[in-house]
Amino acid sequence: MSTNAISEIVKFKDVNKSTIFLYELLQVRNKSAMPVGTYMGVNGCSIFKDMNLICLFHKAQEGFTEIDLELRNHEQFDFFVDDPDDYRYHVMDFSMMPAIYNVIKAGKYSQLSQNAKTIINLGNHPVGWIGVNPRLYYEEFANEYGVSIETLEKNIELLEPPSKTNETLNLPEKIAKLFIA
Numbered sequence: 001m002s003t004n005a006i007s008e009i010v011k012f013k014d015v016n017k018s019t020i021f022l023y024e025l026l027q028v029r030n031k032s033a034m035p036v037g038t039y040m041g042v043n044g045c046s047i048f049k050d051m052n053l054i055c056l057f058h059k060a061q062e063g064f065t066e067i068d069l070e071l072r073n074h075e076q077f078d079f080f081v082d083d084p085d086d087y088r089y090h091v092m093d094f095s096m097m098p099a100i101y102n103v104i105k106a107g108k109y110s111q112l113s114q115n116a117k118t119i120i121n122l123g124n125h126p127v128g129w130i131g132v133n134p135r136l137y138y139e140e141f142a143n144e145y146g147v148s149i150e151t152l153e154k155n156i157e158l159l160e161p162p163s164k165t166n167e168t169l170n171l172p173e174k175i176a177k178l179f180i181a
Contacts, residue, residue: 014166016037016162016166016167017162018038021104022094023053024119024128025094025100025119026071028067028071029070030066033057033061033062033064035056036058037056037169038053038056039056039167040052040054040168041167042179043168044173050095051095052078052092053091054092054179055071055089056088056089057088064088068090071090071092076092077092078092079091089169100113100116106161107157107160108156108157109159117133130158131157131158131159134157134159135153138152
């Protein structure tokens with residue numbers, strides 16, 4: 001990948017890690033409709049507790065019907081919740097991949113399995129590439145920040161773990177209760 005890793009990390013610093021890593025691991029074929037947001041938890045529920053990925057779509061967005069059908073037929077589909085504002089929340093279950101989910105939750109992206117790394121790399125998201133292949137970018141980071149490559153090798157990861165604040169979907173209580181029921 002030819003990119004300036006630092007500018008890509010800065011540009012996408014507020015993008016949820018669940019979008020970059022977990023959503024890609026679903027291997028959704030239909031790319032015409034991307035989620036409005038992805039989350040690892042809902043307010044009022046223990047974040048990260050159930051190993052879920054919540055994919056938020058607006059039902060009026062182009063390609064929604066196709067992606068809705070694909071996700072509801074996906075082996076990791078658990079359930080969906082509709083809200084009165086025409087949004088649908090697809091809850092995807094990652095409990096059959098606890099090691100992968102926990103590695104992402106911990107921000108240890110470079111420790112993902114080779115298969116998971118390949119899927120993420122195929123997702124074509126530059127921050128995903130950097131996350132699963134940090135050693136390729138050590139020299140760039142060392143030059144930019146004046147740190148030694150040896151220091152970077154001790155830390156290994158170049159990306160922060162998922163932010164509990166960003167990865168929590170804040171919903172009105174009446175809708176949040178639907179996720180707990």
